Amino acid sequence: MTGREALVFLIALAAASTLFITTCRADDPRVIHIQGKVVCTDCSKDWNEWVNGAKPLQGSKVAVICMDNNDRVVYHTMNITNEEGMFKLIVDRHINGKKLMVNGCVVKLVSSTHSDCNVLTDFSGGKTGVKLRSPSLVYQDITEYTIPPFSFTSPMCDDKDIDKPAQVNDD
Numbered sequence: 001m002t003g004r005e006a007l008v009f010l011i012a013l014a015a016a017s018t019l020f021i022t023t024c025r026a027d028d029p030r031v032i033h034i035q036g037k038v039v040c041t042d043c044s045k046d047w048n049e050w051v052n053g054a055k056p057l058q059g060s061k062v063a064v065i066c067m068d069n070n071d072r073v074v075y076h077t078m079n080i081t082n083e084e085g086m087f088k089l090i091v092d093r094h095i096n097g098k099k100l101m102v103n104g105c106v107v108k109l110v111s112s113t114h115s116d117c118n119v120l121t122d123f124s125g126g127k128t129g130v131k132l133r134s135p136s137l138v139y140q141d142i143t144e145y146t147i148p149p150f151s152f153t154s155p156m157c158d159d160k161d162i163d164k165p166a167q168v169n170d171d
């Protein structure tokens, strides 16, 4: 190895270890941001419109519930969707001097203020709750998770199998 090659090697090594340190920090964020959307799905429409034409639902309550190793709830907070149906939940991991386990947190639907669209569906796991899997964004000590869209449906649709809608064939 020439002196120059050795230098390049050392720089590469330094870069790799910096990357390693950054990755470790990212696995241990101080603040978690969770964002997602809530829509209203209408079972009277065909499949395509049901899935793709769903309307944003304002005023829906969404919760994040965090458990410890013994399945005890150690943190719980809620927020409400805005006019675009979007919600944001901000969780500080330091609770009463202890650190929350990110993989012990579940995000789920709570309620809707719209009487014509207030039946919980399990689209994207909104009814059972979804765990935080891979972050959509990591910056400094904040880790952001984007949840796939949750949905409510109308009481009229309640007797249908709303969790596994049948494919409608128009042709």
Ligand SMILES: *[C@@H]1O[C@H](CO)[C@@H](O)[C@H](O)[C@H]1NC(C)=O
Residues within 6 Å of the ligand: 077, 078, 079, 080, 087, 088, 089, 090, 091
């Ligand atoms: C609720 O959402 C608002 C607006 O996005 C945000 O500023 C606020 O911090 C959120 N509250 C919690 C508890 O996450």
